[in-house]
Amino acid sequence: MAKTAETVKEKTETQNQKGDGSAQAQADPKTQAQAVDFAEAPETEAAGAGGGLDILLDMHVPVTVAIGQTEITVRRLLQLGPGSILKLDKPIDAPADLYLRDTKFATGSIVVVDGRFAVKIKHIAGLESATAAAKK
Secondary structure, eight states, X not given: OHHHHHHHHHHHHHHHHHSOOHHHHHHOGGGOOOOXXXXXXXXXXXXXXXXXXXXXXXXXXXXXXXXXXXXXXXXXXXXXXXXXXXXOSSOTTSOEEEEETTEEEEEEEEEXXXXXXXXXXXXXXXXXXXXHHHHO
């Protein structure tokens, strides 16, 4: 690969010495390079003042709560039915893990509210470091 990069560099230098080298550049498109000028994006006050984030605040994001996990064989999986029990790896007093997609962001304890399972947040990942940085 280094040899290929050196060859391309030598071809480019040779073209620059001979003139524009347009015939060679057309024959070998790998050696073509063009400069591009990008216009600067205009600054808007709405984006700087948080106006652009308002649309994100009302978005729904799925939160997954994991109370434990286990591994079983396919044979055992096929034998499962109503009344089957899967023993999980966590003790009952261990916190549940909360995930946004595949990223753990908090831990909490399982509670019951109005006859439904719920999670009481105990710890949010990174919150202590953000709070400490804000106090400085």
